[in-house]
Amino acid sequence: MTSLQDKIVLISGTGGGIGSEAALRFAEQGAIVFGCDLIAKNHQATADLLESKGLKLYGSGNVDLGDPEHAEKWINDALNQFGRIDVLFNNASAARFGNLEDFSVDDWYYTTRNELDHVFFATKFAWPHISNGGVVLNMGSTAAWRGTTATGKVAHSATKGAVVAMTRQLAAEGAKRNIRAVSISPGFIKTPGTAAFISNPEVKQQLLSGVLLNRLGEPSDVVSLAIYLASDQASFITGSDFVVDGGMLAT
Numbered sequence: 137m138t139s140l141q142d143k144i145v146l147i148s149g150t151g152g153g154i155g156s157e158a159a160l161r162f163a164e165q166g167a168i169v170f171g172c173d174l175i176a177k178n179h180q181a182t183a184d185l186l187e188s189k190g191l192k193l194y195g196s197g198n199v200d201l202g203d204p205e206h207a208e209k210w211i212n213d214a215l216n217q218f219g220r221i222d223v224l225f226n227n228a229s230a231a232r233f234g235n236l237e238d239f240s241v242d243d244w245y246y247t248t249r250n251e252l253d254h255v256f257f258a259t260k261f262a263w264p265h266i267s268n269g270g271v272v273l274n275m276g277s278t279a280a281w282r283g284t285t286a287t288g289k290v291a292h293s294a295t296k297g298a299v300v301a302m303t304r305q306l307a308a309e310g311a312k313r314n315i316r317a318v319s320i321s322p323g324f325i326k327t328p329g330t331a332a333f334i335s336n337p338e339v340k341q342q343l344l345s346g347v348l349l350n351r352l353g354e355p356s357d358v359v360s361l362a363i364y365l366a367s368d369q370a371s372f373i374t375g376s377d378f379v380v381d382g383g384m385l386a387t
């Protein structure tokens with residue numbers, strides 16, 4: 137067990153690849169996990185997975201965090217049930233990809249809404265209730281740190297860069313209450329969110345070409361880091377971004 141025992145941990149996107157793994161692994165560490173996802177059946181599938189292991193996933197599906205009213209309700213539901221928030225893991229996201237010349241204004245707004253706005257909404261409503269010693273864990277991306285010719289992702293790069301920058305400021309504003317804020321920037325991880333890229337051998341090869349360890353990442357690679365950063369063992373870490381990318385940014 138880590139120091140996550142009995143912590144109230146809110147995780148968004150618990151129906152997705154990394155979110156599902158996070159719900160399971162945080163619960164295995166003794167945390168009380170309160171999740172949400174836009175897609176109810178995927179959130180439920182994760183709840184069923186935990187139940188099959190004698191664990192419990194709280195929270196609900198049909199939560200659209202890009203709508204501030206939904207975000208506020210999700211936070212309030214957690215508070216009504218558990219009274220405080222120890223960890224807020226802003227993991228959910230949905231992006232559109234495409235080269236700039238084909239990328240519409242609607243694509244831009246869709247991506248900023250579902251990758252950036254909701255991080256602000258959930259954090260804003262949770263902030264007054266985050267406990268002393270609590271943590272905001274945000275999901276960045278290597279897209280925050282470098283461009284690529286493999287796929288067009290102008291909005292995704294912008295939102296993830298903003299999430300990493302926002303995290304530094306949250307660290308600055310949270311320190312007086314002993315709230316830490318940390319971001320994780322994964323490289324290319326095998327999840328439902330990247331299935332379309334993986335199924336295209338040419339794109340997959342391009343995305344793998346600079347990865348020193350020459351494999352796709354697994355959700356567990358990201359969640360192992362998240363568990364450490366959310367725990368009291370990381371109590372002197374705040375404001376930093378942690379890359380987990382198989383060495384892609386190293387060269």
Ligand SMILES: NC(=O)c1ccc[n+]([C@@H]2O[C@H](COP(=O)([O-])OP(=O)(O)OC[C@H]3O[C@@H](n4cnc5c(N)ncnc54)[C@H](O)[C@@H]3O)[C@@H](O)[C@H]2O)c1
Binds near residue numbers: 173230275325327330
């Ligand atoms: N997989 C990768 O290669 C990779 C790389 C870098 C960063 N990331 C980041 O990791 C996080 C998880 O990614 P993943 O690969 O597991 O994605 P995923 O698509 O498998 O899961 C994301 C989940 O978020 C949910 N979601 C999207 N918009 C939502 C909204 N408005 N309200 C509520 N839920 C919403 C989706 O329904 C989905 O279940 C994301 O922030 C992503 O940007 C992933």
